[in-house]
Amino acid sequence: MNYLTDEKLVIVGAAGMIGSNMAQTAIMMGLTPNICLYDPYGPALEGVAEELLHCGFEGLNLTFTTDVAEALKDAKYIVNSGGAARKAGMTREDLLKGNAAIAEEFGKNVKKYCPDVKHIVVIFNPADITGLITLLYAGVKPSCVSTLAALDSTRLRAELSKYLKVSPDAVVNTRTYGGHGEQMAVFASTATVDGKPLTEIIGTETLPEKDWEDLKVRVIQGGKNIIDLRGRSSFQSPAYVSIEMIAAAMGGKPFRWPAGAYVNNSKFSHIMMATETSISKDGVKVTPIKGTPAEMAELEKSYEHLCALRDEVIAMGVMPPIAEWSKLNPYLDEKTAE
Amino acid sequence: MNYLTDEKLVIVGAAGMIGSNMAQTAIMMGLTPNICLYDPYGPALEGVAEELLHCGFEGLNLTFTTDVAEALKDAKYIVNSGGAARKAGMTREDLLKGNAAIAEEFGKNVKKYCPDVKHIVVIFNPADITGLITLLYAGVKPSCVSTLAALDSTRLRAELSKYLKVSPDAVVNTRTYGGHGEQMAVFASTATVDGKPLTEIIGTETLPEKDWEDLKVRVIQGGKNIIDLRGRSSFQSPAYVSIEMIAAAMGGKPFRWPAGAYVNNSKFSHIMMATETSISKDGVKVTPIKGTPAEMAELEKSYEHLCALRDEVIAMGVMPPIAEWSKLNPYLDEKTAE
Numbered sequence: 129m130n131y132l133t134d135e136k137l138v139i140v141g142a143a144g145m146i147g148s149n150m151a152q153t154a155i156m157m158g159l160t161p162n163i164c165l166y167d168p169y170g171p172a173l174e175g176v177a178e179e180l181l182h183c184g185f186e187g188l189n190l191t192f193t194t195d196v197a198e199a200l201k202d203a204k205y206i207v208n209s210g211g212a213a214r215k216a217g218m219t220r221e222d223l224l225k226g227n228a229a230i231a232e233e234f235g236k237n238v239k240k241y242c243p244d245v246k247h248i249v250v251i252f253n254p255a256d257i258t259g260l261i262t263l264l265y266a267g268v269k270p271s272c273v274s275t276l277a278a279l280d281s282t283r284l285r286a287e288l289s290k291y292l293k294v295s296p297d298a299v300v301n302t303r304t305y306g307g308h309g310e311q312m313a314v315f316a317s318t319a320t321v322d323g324k325p326l327t328e329i330i331g332t333e334t335l336p337e338k339d340w341e342d343l344k345v346r347v348i349q350g351g352k353n354i355i356d357l358r359g360r361s362s363f364q365s366p367a368y369v370s371i372e373m374i375a376a377a378m379g380g381k382p383f384r385w386p387a388g389a390y391v392n393n394s395k396f397s398h399i400m401m402a403t404e405t406s407i408s409k410d411g412v413k414v415t416p417i418k419g420t421p422a423e424m425a426e427l428e429k430s431y432e433h434l435c436a437l438r439d440e441v442i443a444m445g446v447m448p449p450i451a452e453w454s455k456l457n458p459y460l461d462e463k464t465a466e
Numbered sequence: 467m468n469y470l471t472d473e474k475l476v477i478v479g480a481a482g483m484i485g486s487n488m489a490q491t492a493i494m495m496g497l498t499p500n501i502c503l504y505d506p507y508g509p510a511l512e513g514v515a516e517e518l519l520h521c522g523f524e525g526l527n528l529t530f531t532t533d534v535a536e537a538l539k540d541a542k543y544i545v546n547s548g549g550a551a552r553k554a555g556m557t558r559e560d561l562l563k564g565n566a567a568i569a570e571e572f573g574k575n576v577k578k579y580c581p582d583v584k585h586i587v588v589i590f591n592p593a594d595i596t597g598l599i600t601l602l603y604a605g606v607k608p609s610c611v612s613t614l615a616a617l618d619s620t621r622l623r624a625e626l627s628k629y630l631k632v633s634p635d636a637v638v639n640t641r642t643y644g645g646h647g648e649q650m651a652v653f654a655s656t657a658t659v660d661g662k663p664l665t666e667i668i669g670t671e672t673l674p675e676k677d678w679e680d681l682k683v684r685v686i687q688g689g690k691n692i693i694d695l696r697g698r699s700s701f702q703s704p705a706y707v708s709i710e711m712i713a714a715a716m717g718g719k720p721f722r723w724p725a726g727a728y729v730n731n732s733k734f735s736h737i738m739m740a741t742e743t744s745i746s747k748d749g750v751k752v753t754p755i756k757g758t759p760a761e762m763a764e765l766e767k768s769y770e771h772l773c774a775l776r777d778e779v780i781a782m783g784v785m786p787p788i789a790e791w792s793k794l795n796p797y798l799d800e801k802t803a804e
Contacts, residue, residue: 143696148702149487149490152487152491152702152706153490153494156491156494156495156706157494171694171695171696172695172696172697174695175691175692175694175695175696176696176702178624178688178691178692178695178700179692179696179700179701179702179703180702180703181620181621181623181624181627181634182617182620182621182624182688182700182703182707183620183702183703183706183707184616184619184620184623184634184707184722184723185634186634186635187635188634188635189633278522279520281522282519282520282521282522283519283520285519285522286516286519286520289519295527296519296522296523296524296526297524297525297526350516350520353513353516354513354516354517356509356513357509357510357512357513357516358481358509358510358513358514358517359510362516362517362520363517364486364490364514364517364518364521365517365518365520365521368490368494368521369520369521369522384522385522
């Protein structure tokens with residue numbers, strides 16, 4: 129097997145549905161022979177490792193551990209799905225606090241055990257916040273951390289494909305930026321359907337304005353819809369897409385969707401959000417977002433939602449005030465591209 | 467993407483954990499762009515299809531349906547994980563009867579809707595029986611149907627690797643034949659560890675006889691162990707390995723493990739069992755099993771267990787007596803290779 133690299137990839141949260149799928153996906157994609165599965169929950173972690181052993185893969189050096197120090201030692205790439213799921217009786221704030229604390233601990237562990245990590249993809253909710261906290265405490269460059277932010281865009285492609293009864297391939301370059309779900313900014317102007325700009329289709333008989341609005345609601349509810357249909361949260365798509373991200377960071381195929389990245393320029397300040405990027409061996413690089421003035425205004429609004437969420441986390445005491453960030457991570461005051 | 471074929475692959479039981487993993491695995495392996503997901507349970511089926519759409523795959527023509535006629539129309543390759551799981555209060559016989567009936571209906575549907583199918587991999591339990599029933603009622607050649615029988619062999623490799631503290635790659639050509647689990651015949655003489663025959667290691671300090679016996683028990687309980695550890699039946703390994711089988715049948719990489727196939731020669735008669743095979747575009751072909759006299763005797767015993775199970779199913783009225791098989795499938799009296 130030709131691997132992209134032989135450097136160590138760590139799957140954090142490998143005992144879960146997303147993490148175990150990530151591991152299988154990473155092996156099948158031929159990213160690296162050196163894959164370490166980490167999860168604090170030992171029995172299920174061992175079960176996942178056993179399953180992967182039973183696949184009979186060749187040329188694979190699969191390890192697993194519940195010891196985070198051992199897991200992160202020499203790690204060069206990490207994909208982290210290790211957040212907590214919302215449990216009965218938990219408020220949204222409980223979940224936010226819990227996952228923020230998990231991200232803080234993870235960031236500190238990265239700093240301690242693998243400060244030379246090349247790239248980290250964070251996917252546990254809310255990824256804009258958990259990714260930001262990871263970046264803050266890991267002390268690494270913003271190019272080292274990206275978050276999963278593609279699913280709104282892939283769901284937009286899927287919904288357009290279904291509504292217009294065309295192949296998903298006929299729907300090109302669907303893009304949402306900023307926040308996730310209800311907070312996302314949909315950029316219709318980037319997309320084409322069978323080569324025709326989507327903006328020229330919206331508001332016609334082919335896709336009346338009302339139906340377009342309904343379609344966007346279905347995109348927002350894409351994750352909830354999976355729960356309704358399957359009786360479990362989506363795991364195949366977040367796992368697959370996040371492994372595509374880390375593959376790009378290893379020098380593999382370019383990643384084709386928006387990614388969450390740290391943005392700090394004249395328009396957006398000290399925030400992690402879904403943006404246009406390129407992901408390569410140099411990490412994630414923010415690239416310009418193009419859109420109509422109305423779309424840019426929507427993005428501005430989405431950004432403000434994210435700032436409010438970030439400030440809420442700061443107020444909760446989980447993250448220090450922005451003015452103190454540079455003490456933890458001096459890179460965070462540096463300007464990113466416009 | 468370079469696909470192995472553009473012929474239609476149907477995943478039966480696609481709403482389940484195994485089936486949904488099969489679909490993702492088949493897509494990632496680049497088997498064919500034309501994949502149809504079938505399951506009688508519509509909501510979860512749609513959920514799986516949605517998840518796969520949300521992965522953003524390119525060049526994929528993914529369809530899904532709860533209509534078996536639509537699913538099987540023009541199907542050239544089928545992987546079937548669509549059995550029922552054992553439910554509380556169900557006896558072993560209930561499960562056997564239920565899955566035998568499902569296999570019968572499936573076989574009849576193949577005959578009705580896709581008699582030109584090129585290959586079918588059956589994996590639902592007990593696969594030796596459900597595969598045999600499928601073959602009987604589908605009326606296709608024995609080379610058209612194989613069953614998943616590799617996991618005992620991959621588990622043997624995994625257990626030896628763990629016990630001897632060597633890479634799984636150092637353990638070569640582990641083989642079990644005949645029945646599954648407790649009924650399997652372990653062929654130690656085929657395997658080497660770091661180039662050394664396993665038979666020369668068993669009974670030495672490196673692997674005392676008692677430990678080898680215990681190790682075989684762990685292989686037998688490999689599936690149960692996954693349930694104990696993960697709280698769910700194994701799904702990643704059966705899905706992955708069965709997709710490797712259908713890939714070989716499409717002309718892809720040779721399949722490296724034993725497979726279940728119909729055997730009817732001077733030693734074994736009218737039976738589906740784990741055997742040495744080659745799987746190619748011509749389907750599954752039984753090839754000779756080599757072993758020590760003691761191993762061949764163990765295989766004989768394993769075969770007798772399988773015959774007893776087959777005869778039990780015949781006695782249950784689910785399958786006709788062997789004398790009547792040729793009326794349903796004239797190929798079943800033909801001799802297969804020794």
